[in-house]
Structures are given as C-alpha cells and as structure tokens.
Amino acid sequence: MNNKEKLEGIKCKKCFYLQHISHLRCLKCKNDTFDTVEAKGDCILLTYTILHAPPMEFRDKKYYILGVVQFENGMKALGQIWPKENLIIGMKLKPIYEKVCNDLDGNEVNAYVFK
Amino acid sequence: MREVAIIGVGHTKFGRLNDKSLLDLLCEASLEAIEDSNTSNTDFDSVYVASMLAETLNHMTGVASALVDRIGLLPAAADHIKNGPASGGSAIKNAFYAIASGACELVLVSGAEKMTHITLPGGVTSAVATMTHHNAERIHGASLPSFAGLLTRSYMEKYNVPKEWITSIAVKNHRNGLNNPYAHFQKEITLKKAMESPIIADPLQLYDICPISDGAAAIVMCDANIAKKYCDSPILITGVGQATDTHIIYEREDLTVLNALRICSKQAYDMAKKTPNDIDVFEAHDAFTILEAIQSEDIGFFKKGEGAKAAHEGLTEIGGKIPINPSGGLKARGHPLGATGVAQVIELVWQLRGEAGKRQVADADTGITCNFGGFGNNIVSILVERM
Ligand SMILES: [Zn+2]
Numbered sequence: 231m232n233n234k235e236k237l238e239g240i241k242c243k244k245c246f247y248l249q250h251i252s253h254l255r256c257l258k259c260k261n262d263t264f265d266t267v268e269a270k271g272d273c274i275l276l277t278y279t280i281l282h283a284p285p286m287e288f289r290d291k292k293y294y295i296l297g298v299v300q301f302e303n304g305m306k307a308l309g310q311i312w313p314k315e316n317l318i319i320g321m322k323l324k325p326i327y328e329k330v331c332n333d334l335d336g337n338e339v340n341a342y343v344f345k
Numbered sequence: 346m347r348e349v350a351i352i353g354v355g356h357t358k359f360g361r362l363n364d365k366s367l368l369d370l371l372c373e374a375s376l377e378a379i380e381d382s383n384t385s386n387t388d389f390d391s392v393y394v395a396s397m398l399a400e401t402l403n404h405m406t407g408v409a410s411a412l413v414d415r416i417g418l419l420p421a422a423a424d425h426i427k428n429g430p431a432s433g434g435s436a437i438k439n440a441f442y443a444i445a446s447g448a449c450e451l452v453l454v455s456g457a458e459k460m461t462h463i464t465l466p467g468g469v470t471s472a473v474a475t476m477t478h479h480n481a482e483r484i485h486g487a488s489l490p491s492f493a494g495l496l497t498r499s500y501m502e503k504y505n506v507p508k509e510w511i512t513s514i515a516v517k518n519h520r521n522g523l524n525n526p527y528a529h530f531q532k533e534i535t536l537k538k539a540m541e542s543p544i545i546a547d548p549l550q551l552y553d554i555c556p557i558s559d560g561a562a563a564i565v566m567c568d569a570n571i572a573k574k575y576c577d578s579p580i581l582i583t584g585v586g587q588a589t590d591t592h593i594i595y596e597r598e599d600l601t602v603l604n605a606l607r608i609c610s611k612q613a614y615d616m617a618k619k620t621p622n623d624i625d626v627f628e629a630h631d632a633f634t635i636l637e638a639i640q641s642e643d644i645g646f647f648k649k650g651e652g653a654k655a656a657h658e659g660l661t662e663i664g665g666k667i668p669i670n671p672s673g674g675l676k677a678r679g680h681p682l683g684a685t686g687v688a689q690v691i692e693l694v695w696q697l698r699g700e701a702g703k704r705q706v707a708d709a710d711t712g713i714t715c716n717f718g719g720f721g722n723n724i725v726s727i728l729v730e731r732m
Contacts, residue, residue, distance in 0.1 A: 279494025280547035285474045286467040288486045296491050298595045306595045309485045339484050
C-alpha cells in the first residue's frame, strides 16, 4: 500500500521503466528489483470523465469526476478530480490525500485526489 | 493440428427474461445447438460453459457440471470458463484447441448470463467493476463506463473527432438489430435522440452504452473431417488468437490503442493465412460505441483515428466496405456477458450460411470477431470461413 504522505511508483533497476507499485516483476523486462520513485510537484490532466452512474460504494454522490494525470517525472495516476468546472486537458493540478468514500462494509476509504 | 468445424448453433432471445434462470437459459441454447447439429443421439467429449458472474449474481457455482447433468450429456468433461466479458471467446478458444489437438472430437460451448433481476442501483456496475485494479483504479470510483468516458475524451482530443461520429455507431447498430429477432432491442433510434440522451460518463451518453441483458448462446464444434456427417454447411474456425494488456489502463503508452487486439487478431489472421482485406464481416465488442471505433482500427480495417469517421461515412454498414455488427452488436443485440463471445460467432455462422435474413451481408465467406475482456486487458479473436 501507498505511504499516506507520498504518491509513489517504482522504477526498474535494469531497464528504468517507471510503473505502478503493485508490479512484482517489471512490465517490460521481468526484472524484480526496483527503486521507489516519489511523485513531486504538480501534475497535468491527461483526460477525464464526469461519471453520473457511480458504483455502489459511491452511491451517495450524484456524480464525480475521474481523471488520469501525469507528473513531471512521467509518473501517471488515476483519481478523482475535485475542481468541477473549467476542466481543460493539460491543466495543472495538485495531489492531496483525502477521504473518497465508504466501502460496502462502511469503512472509510482514503486516496489521492487532484485539486 | 486438425481442422475444426462449427456444425450447429443455438441462441435464446436476449433481453429481460424474468421467468428463466441462468441454467434454464444454458439448457435452452445448448439443446437448440445440439438439435441444429443433428447430434441428439451422439456422445460429447467435452462441454465448456462461459459465464462471468454466476456466483455473484445467481449464487451458483458448478454451472458446467449442472448443465451436462440436466441435458443428458454425462459423463462428458465439463469446465466453467470465466474470463470476464471475453468468457465466450475464451471457451470457444479452449474448445478449438481441444479438438485441434486430437484430444476431443465433439464439443459443446454454451455461454450465458442472467443479470436483469439485479435492481440495486449500481449493483451490476459494482460487480463488473471488480475486474478493475483495486488500488490504482477501483478505490477511486472507477468503473467500466468511466474508462470508456476517459477513452472517448482522449480519442476525440487526439484525432479531432466530433462526438456525433462516435454515436453514429449506436444508430447503425440499432438499425441492424431491427432485423435480428434475437436482439434485446429491435427499434431504430435517431442520431438526434442519441445525442440528447442523458450523460452517463461524459462525453459518453446513455445511447453509447450497451444494455444489461439476460440470454444464452451455444455452438457445437467437431473435428472437420467428420463435420459433413452431421451437417450440410459446416463453418470452419481457421484462426484463433488471444492476448493480454496492462491491468491498469493508464499504464498503456497510448490509451486509444488496443495492443491486445492488435496481437490476438494478428495471431488469428496468421493462423488462417488471411489479412484484413479478406474479411467480409466483423462482429465487434461495442459495449461502448468508442470500442467499435477503435477495434475497427486495431483489427486492421481503418487507420488509427479513422474508425469513427468510417462509421459516420457509412463504410461499416451492411453493404459498406466492411460491415460491422450486422447482428446489432452489443448495443442492440444486448450483452449477457458470458453469452456475448459465443453470440458473435453465431452471427458469423448465420452470415456465412446465408441465413441472416434481412441483415444478410452479400457473399459473406469469411468473418472475424473481437471479444473484449476487462477493459481491453484480455481480448479473444475468432476467424471463421465457409468450408
Ligand atoms: Zn525493466
């Protein structure tokens, strides 16, 4: 799991491919040693959607915005986009760790959102 | 490898089928396929059942074992294939290799889903969303419609495509579905009405998205050497391919490229010694209109970024350059998950036999499918030809 204070990815020690922390072996070369890389600074919005038909965990929301962002070091992430208006592909956003929903057992789920 | 033939098909009506269980649907389609293949008094070697959500939505496990018992096919081997919305294609692929290898001679593939009884808002969406990556996608509220929304926006921005071109695919598929008696929806829609329909995953609207359906589809396959014993017009499966792509959709270098489809369709074309130019009809997996557009590119019919334009210009109509989804596709035929990959192949069988009625593609000799699992992370392609 992600450290709460940081948004992290991993970089393959052999081919330097940057990828999500869940990979046990490199997506590109099968190597299993990585360096942890921290997302730094602002990110830009690559694409987004305004979802009006949420899954059950998010049923208390009428709609929410999901987007894919990319940081200066190339790291990408998917998350909720909190500005609701004037969204433009390429706009700058900041990651912030927030509560996003309660799961179906009622537990609070926290994740990065982009403001 | 031995050649493999399809000698019979069975297809229930797709739609809201309140009085039938998942097992009822599997039995109905299977018995129809057995009758169609004149194998009512023959022993089967193996049965593959495709269904994605039997446990979750129907509280049922051991579906394949139950089916062979109920329709009198004991002691045939029976397996339940679960590969998301590509379960049907996966089951056909497994049956193909069972016969091609020489291990089996006569095999039944039956796919079904029973979904419309789930009335809880977001219930089916949540069940399907369990396919997404837990930490990277699901906890943020991602669902399959949200991925289609992200993809549609990327595609429109990258290739400067108006939304109307993408939505014209739904209008075409509804027009084709009008002539498919098994379709969930047999009614035409106008582009104006589709463009005014409620936003679901902006920019995707209600009419860009396939329905939730009940239904089943089954085929009987055998060693092609004995096919004529059962059937006058066997259809050969000459190409099969399957490939995977990243679980997390943003880990793909280009969101608008379906690399798994490029790979699995090349496998199918190479196995059959065919190219996209040889194909007369394509059954695409249009769970969302955008998917038909990009599948028509990555399977080799149009250049990247030109699939939606081609649909808008009528090139994918019956009678066009490459007819896509004469069945009505997932949009109009409906999408009972496990049944879809089998129903796609059945439409091609009807087209190649010349039995497709008012939606017949003239002189159809060769067809291909794209059965799309996850959100493009597991895709199966089946290529069929007249014997
Ligand atoms: Zn590597």
